[in-house]
Amino acid sequence: MPSKYQPQVSAWCQDLYKWVYTTNLHLSNNKKLRYANDDFCEFSRRTTGWGKIGRLITMICLGLMMFMILFILYMVIPGIVEDEIINKLIYIPSCIVFIYFAYILIQLFFYLLYAPEDFPIRLNRKTGKVYIYDHFLLYFGSLATFTRSPFRAKEITVKEFNWADIQGCMASVSVPLASGGTVRSYRIECVVCEPNTTKVIDHFLLTAGSPSYNEWMWINNYMAFYDDNLDGELMPEDEFTWPIKVNWPEEIDKKSKASSLEEYQKI
Template sequence: MPSKYQPQVSAWREDLHKGIYTTKSHLSNNKKLRYANDDYCELSRRFTGMGSLLIRLIVIILFFICVLIIISGLVAVLFAIFYLDTHKALFILSFFLLLISSPIFIQFFLTFLFCPEDCPVRFNRKTGKVYIYDHFLLYCGSWATFTRSPFRAKEITVKEFNWADIQGCMTSVSVPIASGGMVRSYRLECVVCEPNTTKVIDHFLLAGSTSLGYNEWMWINSYMAFSDNNLDAEFMPEEDFTWPIKVNWPEEIDKKSKASSLEEYQKIDAEYKKLGNK
């Protein structure tokens, strides 16, 4: 049976229930809670190891070496094309293959170099708003990897949605391994629908994992419904070393996402609209 929400997200597995989860069990946030109070909470979307300085540096060095090898290869092949007569067709083919692959390596290299330490999402239960801090790192490996300009690596996208328009779904991808069997990865995704419809107009990643779990989704649903009794309120542990590029919410969004009421939100919105019209 297909997803209720169309067009269906890629690798869809199942739609998730939205509402208060009546389980009496302790609902874990999987150590993803960056901050929470009675107005809003902020959850991390950092993959395991994404914030590790050592791992990040190793990846960047490896990509840098790959880029240098590709550039050296391009120079060598160009030299062979213009100055060597034998196997010229092979050298021309090699040149085009290197030319096609180099933007992909540069894309990964610059993405890891300039991405922030985290790409959090904020949920404000007093205003019913959701705020997404997006970077391309979360979607590396999608078709955009091949079409997006590598020089947009610093670009941050901030989006605002209504919680009422958001639904949850689980996606999964299976990859065969050399020793036999399959490795399956799961992603909690949120789809954004047009108000009072099931027509999907946007979607964003909430969490990725190698195990099938709904903890974050259940936690968020209960939090947004002011059902805090069995919620894990422990903040995510701090790391000794963190990446120097920090999360920096735009001032307007930062104020809106922390508003204690719809009236306060509307006041902030009016102030910035007034400033924008000057």
């Protein structure tokens, strides 16, 4: 059975309920809560491993991969294949493949270098507005990866939506292992529909990695002013942080912190 929200998000596996989740246990925020008060809350959407150390290690590995590919092209292949015609038949396609991989690796390198330390979502329950601080690193690996310029690595997109128009979907991808079996990864995608319809006009990533939907339940209860069972623990301060900080535009920052619709409309 397909999603009732169409067009359907990639790798969709189920629609999530949007209601107040009542439970005797605290609803965990999975240590993703950056800030919360009676007006608004802010959740981290940073992927695990994209902290300072993780990024630096990944960038070093990317550089080493580029060097190894270059070394194979210019040193190993010409030395192994002595026949000039066969050499060209191997060398030219290898160069084309190298250029393709280099494009992807360089793109990832720049996105890791220039992406901010986090890509938060801010939800204001007094105004019913949701604000997304988006960077393409969250969507790296999608089809847009193969057409997007690496020189847009600094680009930040900030979007504002109505909470009433947002629904949740779980998506899942399975990857086979060489030793047998599969590894399955999960993510929660939020779809934005036209008001009072199920027609999807936009979507964004809420969280990835865990098969649970704790963050989705937490946010639903918070937006409904049902705070009794919410885990209020904030995400831990990182020992190492990336130098590029989250910088909300001034107008959006004020709107997202408004205590009422009247205050919001005056901004």
